[in-house]
Amino acid sequence: xxxxxxxxxxxxxxxxxxxxxxxxxxxxxxxxxxxxxxxxxxxxxxxxxxxxxxxxxxxxxxxxxxxxxxxxxxxxxxxxxxxxxxxxxxxxxxxxxxxxxxxxxxxxxxxxxxxxxxxxxxxxxxxxxxxxxxxxxxxxxxxxxxxxxxxxxxxxxxxxxxxxxxxxx
Numbered sequence: 001x002x003x004x005x006x007x008x009x010x011x012x013x014x015x016x017x018x019x020x021x022x023x024x025x026x027x028x029x030x031x032x033x034x035x036x037x038x039x040x041x042x043x044x045x046x047x048x049x050x051x052x053x054x055x056x057x058x059x060x061x062x063x064x065x066x067x068x069x070x071x072x073x074x075x076x077x078x079x080x081x082x083x084x085x086x087x088x089x090x091x092x093x094x095x096x097x098x099x100x101x102x103x104x105x106x107x108x109x110x111x112x113x114x115x116x117x118x119x120x121x122x123x124x125x126x127x128x129x130x131x132x133x134x135x136x137x138x139x140x141x142x143x144x145x146x147x148x149x150x151x152x153x154x155x156x157x158x159x160x161x162x163x164x165x166x167x168x169x
Contacts, residue, residue, distance in 0.1 A: 005148035008156055010035040010128060014116075019130040020094050020102040024110035030135045030144035032151055035128035036159045037118075040166040042125045045115045046098035048166040049127065050078040052087045052113070057165075058158040071165060087111075108134040109147075127159055127166075 007015055010033040022031065038045050051057065054077050055069035080086070080095045090103025090111060100114035111131045118124040131151060133144040 005145075005152045006030070006032050008034045008152055009159075014126070014128055019112040019114070019132075020100070021110040021112040021130045021132045024093065024102060024104055025108070025132045025134050027134060028136045028141075029132050030141065030148065032131045032133075032148050032155075033128065034131075034152070034155045034159055035126055036163045038115075038125050038127050038163045038166050039123065040125065040169065041123055042115050042117050043098055044169050045125050045127055045162070045166040047073055047078045048162045048169070049101075049113055049115055050080055051162070051165070052158075053077050053080060053084065056087060056158065057161045058154045069161070073169070108140070127163060129155055129159065131155075 014035055015033050051070065051074060054074045055067070057069040078097070080092060080097065080101055082092050082095060084092045086092055086101070086103055089105040089109075091105070092101055092103045094102040098115060100112055102110065102112040104110050109131065111129055113129045114127075116126040116128065118126065133140075133147055135141040135144040
């Protein structure tokens with residue numbers, strides 16, 4: 001179901017599922033779904049996901065001016081509110097703790113980050129992100145395609161870093 005660069009690590013069911021980000025962008029769009037399995041419970045992984053309100057957790061030398069994203073939980077970071085800025089680009093439009101949050105950037109890009117429980121093992125979960133980019137014209141479709149490749153590198157690193165942090169907590 002879809003391949004690189006639109007999909008990385010996501011199951012077919014995760015790719016075809018609807019997310020709030022899908023409805024946040026009107027008209028033609030390109031969806032990108034990234035996911036990792038985490039050997040930590042939903043509540044722990046959610047707290048680490050909320051750390052995106054503090055730092056990007058990707059390549060810090062690129063997107064955090066060389067400062068290392070914290071490797072300890074920041075008090076209060078897991079209290080997200082609609083209207084709050086997160087990951088430096090998204091304004092939160094929906095928060096459903098401890099399950100998912102959705103944000104909008106510039107009116108043309110939306111993302112839903114989610115923590116899904118493992119139905120067979122409560123000590124594990126899935127951490128995923130669905131990004132949706134508006135693509136109504138050939139130029140915006142090209143922009144979405146370029147974004148998908150860049151996002152594949154950056155978001156993969158971000159999800160793997162959050163996974164490592166959650167698993168070591």
